[in-house]
Each structure stands twice: as structure tokens, then as C-alpha cells.
Amino acid sequence: MKIWEMTALELGRKIKSGEIGVAEAAKASLEQIGALEPEIHAYVTVDEDNALKKAAEIQKRIDSGELTGPLAGVPAAVKDNLCTEGLLTTCSSKILYNFVPTYTAEAVRNLEKAGAVILGKTNMDEFAMGSTTETSAFGATRNPWNPEHVPGGSSGGSCAAVAAGECFYALGSDTGGSIRQPSSFCGVTGIKPTYGTVSRYGLIAYGSSLDQIGPIAKNVSDCAAVLETIASYDKKDSTSIPRTDCDFTSALTDDVQGLRIGIPRDYFGEGLDPEVKAAVLSAAKVLEEKGAVVEEFDLSLVEYAIPAYYVIASAEASSNLSRFDGVKYGLRAKDYEGLHSMYKKSRSEGFGPEVKRRIMLGSFVLSSGYYDAYYLKALRTKALIKKAFDKAFERFDVILGPAAPTTAPRLGESLSDPLKMYLGDIYTVSVNLAGLPGMTVPCAVDSKGLPIGLQLIGDCFQEKKIIRAGYAFEQSRVYQEPELAKNVRTARDAAGDGMSGRREPGAARADGTYMGGVYTPDKAACIASDKITGYKADGTGKGGARL
């Protein structure tokens, strides 16, 4: 078995036993990155030099017995909306193209304390607004299972990086399905924890009442171990919840005897791809055969979750994104007349079409005269949706359904019709509205060769139940890697240079984005050219969204 093929915990054990060195592990990831990035573009920034420096440092601390955790020395990637001190953090937006945070997000700090080697920052939909990772200002990420298809979004870079072996696990964020849907499209496992479980300190906010950080990895065990590491009560996040039950790995038992699983009929109606439906129902069968009690039921209100979600998320986004004004960081427009003109011009140049669309909608639903009719109505709907879940969890331990209605669409297919794209979130958004934990576990590959994900939803604070169900299901299936990731050696040999995307250290960049020793894709070129994205990021090209 090659190093990159290992799970995070397998690698962690081999590092602990001295069989594999931390630097060797980091190099294995960097080699995959070097060979695959030109095609996949999962990363916005690869921090090669620092990663190798950090690897040496962590190796010493492991050798001295100071670091003993299961993830010590294991290379990881972080979504580019999580602040990392000294390392470019762009939210895949032009408005933050040169932002270098002065502090590190709490979740990332928790990983660092556990000995993680952070390889770099992963691509995403701009400000996490999108379902395909095509709204990134720096070019779309492609699905490692088929580069003609999207990886899903908004944590598409994190999920693609895990699937392609470009890291051993990654952090994502989930506001309306942004961990679970791309996990489904990329054939990896991802957890969105109960709201308040992982500190949001240092997560650049989109919809604060819905945002939650979570792990993405090759399997349930890795996800449980990472979640256990990043979960913490944090005074710096006033919505953080003190929990004493974060020993998630204790739930990794192949035992679902008597576990009550509910299948919402409303999740299997019109719009669901027949192959996805069959795969998810056959996964339920596997759990039933293992002793779970599986029953259908009516959840109700499912169709109201999307309109409620888009009102609430857009409203919060319009408020959260008002801080980007060209004063303290990020892009400032060149020509303006006075302060207000500078604000408006900087924002109009810096934000992409999807972000503008949501800021406009959010500003509208919060404006006087419409606040009650739209915003408060959505918050009342949210209360009803929460109640419907409360009722369901009186009968069931776990709700099982698909993570998305289809497998990954082709690039350029989704952005032309935003409303249609929003409808793809139907099985994920209600989980955020109700603050529940949800997890995607890969369960099959469709006839086009694209992965299908199973979604398991638990009641608040009941991550262990979904972890147990996911782990038990996973025992019936062997983890599959995309062919592309396995053929790296051939790709490298053909290219004659494994690190074909690499820049020489110290190369200066005209736009100032190139930090010492940090590799970044040529962002200016990404914006100007349609080579990587298939559409122009300014919205003028094929499939590009316009406001």
C-alpha cells in the first residue's frame, strides 16, 4: 500500500511506531498535489516549505514522547475560509485575494495542538456560497472521479483533495450542506456536527446561525477522530456549547442491533435520481440485516426548508459581508470619489455574481417593510421544521436518506439557473436550520462511475448514533479511490516532473499574493482565463453566473 492510500489513523499508527516519518508522509501528499493539481485544482494555496518545516518539528515532538495522539504527524488540508496566521486566507474571493490573517481559527489550532501538518488551503465556492465550487474567483475545482464533473460545494476543494489523496483529511464548513453534498459527490465521508460543537472563532462567517466546521476524510473512523480533536468549548465563540460527550471514537462499534432508523418518504419523491434512490435504500437494507429496525415515516415540511434557508442565510450573509469594504484588508478599488464610492466600488469589484445576488436578497428581506413578511416568516418556519425533527426523533435514533438528489453534475451545468442549483440542497439544508448533526458516507458508484453518498441525520448532540450507524454500514463496503488518483506515477512520468505546478521559492508576484515560500496557483491568470474553469470568473463566459 502506498502512503497516500492510507487512512489518517492508519498513517498515524505507522508514524507512531516509527515505520513512516512525518516528512515522508508530508512528501507523499505533496507528490500527489504536484501531480494532480493541474487537473484537479483542489487547493488555493499549498504551503510546501512550511509544511516540511513543521513536519520536522512534529517528528521531534513525537520522538520525545510529547505528542502521542492518533493524528500526530498526519498531513491535513484546511478550507480557505478558516483563518490561518501568516498563511493566505481568501475565501476564494477576489476581495480577500491578499489577506493574511494575524490569528488562527480555533478548530485549526486544535488540530495543530494534536500535531497536524497543515499542507495548505482548499478551494471553495466564493464565501461558501454555491454547490459546485465553480463560484471560486480562482477557478473551479474538478471532481477526481471525472474531471468533467464538479466536486460539489462549497467545500469542494477539501473533498476533492481527500478523494485524490492530496491530504489525509481536511476541514470543511457546512452552512446548508457544504460538507455533506461534496462528500457525496467525491465519494468521501464528512460530518457536520451539532451547532455549537466546534468553535467558529476564525471561520469567516457566511450564515452565522447555520455555519458549522466539520471533518472530511476517507472513512467514519478518521472523521470521528478528527471531530474529537476539533470539538471544544470556546469563550471566543459566544454560540459555543460546553459538551462532555465528545469522545466520538468510542462510538466506532460494528453494532446497530435495535438502532431505530427512520426513512423519510418525503426524501424519496420527485427529483431523486433512481440510481441514488436504489443505492440509499440498499444501504438501509444492509443496516437492517445487521439488526437495525428500519421504518418509513413522513417528516413533513421538507419543501419549505429551501425557501426558509435562503432567506435566513442571505440575510445573515448581507450583514456578515458588510465588513468587506476596502478599509482594513483585501481589495480596494483604484478609482473612487470619496468614502462611500470607495466602499461601493471595492465591493462591486471584489465580490462575484453569486455573492452579490445573496447580499442583495439578504438586504431586501431585512429592509423595513419586508422584514416581517420574509425574515420573521422564515424564522417561524425554522421553528416548525425543528419541531418536525423533534417529533421524528421521539421515534427514531437516526434518519437515513440521500445527501443529494443526483450524483455530481458536469461543469458549467449548474450556475446558469441559480434556483435549480438551490433545489439540489433539499436534503441538507433542514439539518442546518434545526442545528442537527449529519454525516455523509459513500455507499455506491453509479453507472456513470460517480460516487453516491448516504446521509445519516441524528438528533442534537447525538453524533455517536450516526457515527455508529455509519461505521457499521462501512464495514460492508471497501473504500474506493478514484482511478485518477491511483495513476499518479504514470502522470508524473509522462510530465517528466512531478511538481509541474511548482514555482521557484522566492519568485515575486506582481499582485502581491505570492508569500515567501508559498505556492499559489496564478490567481490573476485564473480570473482572466477560462482554461481551468471552463467559464470566465467574471461571469461573461460559458456557464458563468451573472447577477
Place this chain on the structure above:
Amino acid sequence: MANVISDETIEYVGILAKLELSGEEKEEAKKDMGRMLDYIDMLNELDTGGVEPMSHVFAMHNVFREDVVTNGDEREKILKNAPEQKDGSFKVPKTVE
């Protein structure tokens, strides 16, 4: 389309959103917003009479902490991100005549 967004509304929302839209962008925004609101109007089918708006899922009260500075002086680090700076401060266009 049931919701027709007027030029005045788009103008007003643009001011609230602090966005300067081109003529073409405004037309697109009118269409997009109208379509979204038509869809969102589906919520009116729901009887929410007597239902309290739920802003947070957990009944959390105001979370207070002592107003004590815990971080050090990071002025220089922070100013590194400034588009323009002068005398250790952010520089902005003249706002008061």
C-alpha cells in the same frame, strides 16, 4: 412573475447592500430577485400563527464575559493587510470637509 421588482427597489437595495451595479447587472438582479421571491412566497402556504421566530436552535441567553484585553499589541501585523496606511492608522478618503 408575481413579484415585480421596480427600478426604485433595486436602487434602494443597492444602497443598503453598498453595491454599485451596472445597468445590465440591475436588470439581471431585478429578474433574479423576483424569481427568488416568487419561490420564497411558498412559505405563505404555512400557517405560522402563534409560532415564535426561532433565531437560534438552543435557548441561549446573552453570553457575557469580562471586558478584559487578553491579546497583545498587533498593530503592525494588522496594518500589513491595510490597502493604504499612514502614521500607524488605516488611511481612507477624506470624509469631513
